[in-house]
Amino acid sequence: MPNKHNKLEDAIAEEFCPRFASGAKLIYLGDMSRETLVLDKAAFSKLGIPVSEHGKFPNVILYDAKKKWLFLIEAVTAHGPISPKRLLELERLFEKCKAGKIYMTAFLDFGTYQKYADEMAWETEVWIAEMPSHLIHYNGDKFLGSR
Secondary structure (H helix, E strand, C coil), X not given: CCCHHHHHHHHHHHHHHHHHCCCCEEEEEEXXXXXXXXXXXXXXXXXXXXXXXXXXXXXXXXXXCCCCEEEEEEEECCCCCCCHHHHHHHHHHCCCCCCEEXXXXXXXXXXXXXXXXXXXXXXXXXXXXXXXXXXXEECCCCCCCCC
């Protein structure tokens, strides 16, 4: 039986991707225990991402070759969102990658988002599975786009 984390990752694939990352390819998928389920080493090499650091990756990584955008998605069910501290970690981890980075935190429901809302980093995005056609932008006048 799928747990909340698996349900959220399924929702990212089935609801988020077609709406906001159409054409992007899944290049990494990890679960709550940081077990790697998908790892496209060729894509990582081409993008300049150190494969040896996979334990530090967000739960889902998508790459849109057409837009040259890397979606770094933290799926939050038990652990925290992309906070200012986590954002700095991710920026360091992906510093050699020339693709534009979209830092995204995903939640199953609005109640879970509310628990973490005050921890969100600026210059990030939020997607909530129970409201799949909407995003929350923590980046001023810019909508979905890379940094």
